[in-house]
Amino acid sequence: MEDHRRINALLPAECNSNAPNDPWNLIGISCIEWYKKNTLLVEIYYERMNYQVLTESPAYSLVNLISDVGGQVGLFLGMSIISLIEFATLFLLLFCYCATHKSRKRDIEEIERETKNAKEDADRIAERNRKAANKRKGIYGGDDDALPPPVMSSN
Secondary structure, eight states, rough: HHHHHHHHHHHHHGGGTTOTTTTTHHHHHHHHHHHHHHHOOOOOOSSSSSOOOOOOOOSSSSHHHHHHHHHHHHHHHHHHHHHHHHHHHHHHHHHHHHHHHHHHHHHHHHHHHHHHHHHHHHHHHHHHHHHHOOOTTTTTTTOOOSSOOOOOOOO
């Protein structure tokens, strides 16, 4: 009985069913004989017991692409707005310069006239001071030294 249990333990579960459409019943052989003819025992020996899993992942994902493009567009638009403001400021300064050109020209001409008049006044005052200094010199001429005249010989 014990041998019978041991044999049943080694038998495949299909051998106990005895269904009419089993392949060994169609051929007319027993279940064990059918498995002996149609079973292959393969022994596999591993060189190493470790394994390596290779997975592929994209180097540049769609999220990174959208993020980088968005950052570049933001920098470009920011630079564009700053450039537009700088150009607007330049045109405003040029307009103000051109609009006030005539008044600046009048101011410059007025300053030049005042400078010329001040120079003429300074020249007149200097001439008057020279004349007054010449009158104050007294006996001696303006070019004479402050020494008495030389002694003349009687010959």
